[in-house]
Amino acid sequence: MTRPGGPPGPGAPGTKAMSFGPSVKRLLRRLLPQRMLLSVVLVFAVASVVLTVLAPNILGRATNLIFDGIVGRSLDPSLSKEQVVDGLRASGEGTRADMVSSMDVVPGRGVDFDAVGKVLVLVLILYIGSALLSWVQGYILNIALQRVIKRLRTDVETKIHRLPLRYFDSHKRGDVLSRVTNDIDNVSQSLQQTLSQLVVSVLTVLGILGMMLWISPLLALVAILTVPLSIVVTTIIAKRSQPHFIAQWKQTGALNAQVEEAYTGHELVKAYGRQHETARVFHESNEELYQASFRAQFISGIVMPAIMFLGNLNYVAIAVVGGLRVASGTLSLGEVQAFIQYSRQFTQPLTQIGSMVNLLQSGVASAERIFEILDAEEEGADPSAPVTPTTRSGRVEFRDVSFRYEPERPLIDGLSFVAEPGQMVAIVGPTGAGKTTLVNLVMRFYDIDSGSITLDGVDTRDMTRATLRSRTGMVLQDTWLFGGSIRDNIAYGNSGATEESIMEAARVSYVDRFVHSLPDGYDTVIDEEGSNVSAGEKQLITIARAFLADPAVLILDEATSSVDTRTELLVQKATAALRSDRTSFVIAHRLSTIRDADLILVMENGSIVEKGTHDELIAARGAYHRLSASGLQEQQLASGSMGA
Template identity: 55%
Template sequence: MSTDERDRDAPASKKPSDFRGSSRRLISSMRPDLPLISAVLALAVVSVGFSVVVPALLGRVTDLVASGLQGSGVDFTAIGRILTLAAAMVVLSALLTLIRGRLTARIALATAFRLREQATTKITRLPLGYFDRQPRGEVLSRVTNDIDNISQTLQQAVNRIVTSVLTLVGVLAMMFWISPLLTVVVILSVPASVLITMMIGKRAQPQFVRQWSATGRLNGHIEEMYTGHALVQVFGRQREALDTFDEHNQALYDSSFRAQFVSGVIEPALRFVGNLGYVLVAVIGGLGVISGSMTIGDVQAFIQYSQQFNQPISQIASMANLLQSGVASAERVFALLDAQEQDPDPIDAPTPAKVTGHVAFEDVSFRYEESTPLIEGLSLTVEPGQTVAIVGPTGAGKTTLVNLLMRFYEMTGGRITIDGVDISAMARADLRRDIGMVLQDTWLVGGTIAENIAYGVDHATREQIVEAAMATHVDRFVRTLPDGYDTVMDREGEGVSAGEKQLITIARAFLTEPPILILDEATSSVDTRTEVLIQHAMASLRTGRTSFVIAHRLSTIRDADVILVMESGRIVEQGDHETLLASGGAYARLYAAQFATSEVEPDLV
């Protein structure tokens, strides 16, 4: 793995935060909603303009009352007109704010929608190695929790930031119009407010990054413990699982508390600075009334404006924790979107006209880590229709070999061809369409048994589904279920046994009728009687197909055309069952060891 890859895949808590860069990138992701954003800004200008004018109108009412009490009487008609105008502005401002809120929600949700699409599409382009290094819960947390947090941040913050900035500009203009001197007094508090916000915000941002990183680790642990719940119970590791959960939960609590506490200090600190300015405005304004340079209405309006002036600053400051939390989530999502992808498929990729199943490994080399070779100089030719069994100790490279054939990993040297076409020049979808694969770990989708069998074939008929099920002995247990093939299962396959789930995945592969089959310990979860039945079914279904069978139980691959014995990424022996036994080499030792064990402990085979 390169240094860049390690840096890119490092936990967010260990990377320096780029608040400005991530903020700009998040804003640029909203570009498709530019018309809606323009409408929000226009509505904000009008609604804020109405709300800014209202204090001046109320100040005018105060002046009319004061002058009326000192003169010939109060002009209630003029006061009524002004109050009616002020009330109309308040109502219109509220209505426009409501409309603006709905538009802002659409912008935020549309942005989250696009990010989810991009993240999901990105996941399909990431190499398998990325998921080897990242816990599934961590990846899920970025696609779900972090994007939800971004959406909430945009919904709450965008509206308030726009309103606060426009209010600040409008209020500042009105204050200058009333009294430049008092405006200077109020403005002098701004540098102190900005300095406080920057100092505290700088300390809060790393805490929010740690908070969302801790959330991802906690989700990863919960997902792991949930999927492996039975094994946790069997091996009595509940205490350790709970201790790990408590550790991650405490880390999340600590980082969240520090983030919220540090950012929460901003608003009261700014309120203190604002109150100092309020006192100065009241004293100087009172002196202005006494000297006759200001009216009571002007002072009243200015005091209201000074409060409105501090309010948007306080609002922006109070949103610091929300903004920093959202940007921390954005950094994590962008880290996923920036992860190194697998090499793109070539343009006009060649593909065999009709795959016969001739597979050739030519001097193939592969390593997960640059310094640790796994497969070196492996060569193998498989003729169409042959069944190739691959055996060997754990870590010998058996599964890696078929992963290279599927292009789940890219070779570091050599090449693999199918019917003479280099698979690295083929589109991955074309390659995998011609290969059926059954893994040791069963995977089902939420839906009916029929839908699971037909997962790899579009528009499969019920007759085709039943035929595949009968060939793989799925039909015999499906017909005992109340709803038969329409029995609904969840992703975990509740309601059927592990062996029956494995049979369903085998039926799924057989229904696709691929020219090449890969069976990776496909009968490991099946009882001995069912295994014998499946072996007979496989013998007929493999006719005319090239098959790669990875097996630990050597009794299941006696009829293979070629048996490859792998050790340390190399083929140390190859031949059929009888030939390899007669040679007395590695295969004979494996076979003798396995069946010597079976004589002592027959129940284990």
């Protein structure tokens, strides 16, 4: 029903999105419970990186052995190394003399392939060991991350059950589902693809930097120039792309909400010929998602090419400077070869970090949406010393109750009445009068602003919600059945019910009349949309569910509004049996269904304007009389249409 002063709609502003830094910190704090596994991961990652970093330097020895052998074989074997160097200097070849002097050559001796083979075997062992350690650390990290994501899903699921009805009234169901499914999956993928690589990349950069400084501080300085440039480029691009990632996942949620609504109501969409409009809205939402995703991926995609460009410039500078250092004899060819390899490995982690920026930003954007749910205001806590009614008679009393969804828009003010045990209390009034709100207050789906509501003499706020709701049952206009057997759906009202009590509830609610015509009887599985049972049969199952729960207070909200006349009679009989010896609140637009009510409350604009029995209210010729006359006129018009 339309609620005057109802909760803000889906477009209302919610929790303010956090910035990138705090979101990352909060996400990383969720890793702390797995710090033991993560410590093991770090140890294996360090060991793997150490082996990887050592390999190029050792491989440089093989290059030196080969180069020394080639140069040595070209020299006169009758001369010593010192004599060869002196001869080169005497002939004016000082640069070549410096190079030979720095080399470990023996004139006339060729390449020592045995020594080269041993070096290559050692390098192979290092690479194999590094790969194994990397696989082990990846395996352990995956265990840790899956535990974190499992815990995150559990926290979100638990949080959802603690959220008030107000939250779901103000958020589209599709968007909430998108946060719980798509966003959590995106966080999981982002962490899996970035965390391990990020740790390895940082360790690799530090390890390689140490080796480069050890080989040549000058060349290391040339290589390091890439780092600040890469950081500046990445930071500038990240700031520009992060808002688009936030928009991307926001639009994903909005699109899911639109698809969920269109799919759930696809029969109405077809019935009213709104397929083209629905498709248009979908294409508009899809286009907005496309634009946000394109901008996010395009801008963040610039990072990797930019860093690769800087890395190539760095490579050229090292090759030129290194060649000059070899020629001057300051460095050996193997050291320069190792340094060039290090320079490529040095820029590679920076490039990988750049390529992970878009994944990280996407994951953080999803994490923000998840944190918004976790930070949402919860239902008020149950009292620390709850009170349980000593009787189960079902007496409900409203004492000067006031409630409003929004402070500036009044809804219910100073409402007082008593529903005695076993009474049928009917609530009538025009749409938006506050009828459904009234029963929501009985169930404590919303907390009142002032006054009190008591059940069997105890204020409902002094009871736990579980205690209160265990004494109440609801049969709503919109039936809800889950994907399970008819027996399971009935037993949902009482998990500990025996087979006999389930059958008794089915007989009293007339489920037994139609269930035997189904192929599998009570074991018939209701499909996802409940399309294998009619609307009236669904309603009878929900009544059986409420009957099995054996509540002291029963709430019937338009329980017969969506069924045919014949089924309505069955539903009325079933609800009559269900109401027996119970206090019941009945919301109905059809006044014919509440003529026998013990008390009729007529509501307008959140207030009770009349109360009494049917005969008393008709005699008063007030608001109820007008509603009754309006209903009679509608029936006469309907009869005239059928007669015509």
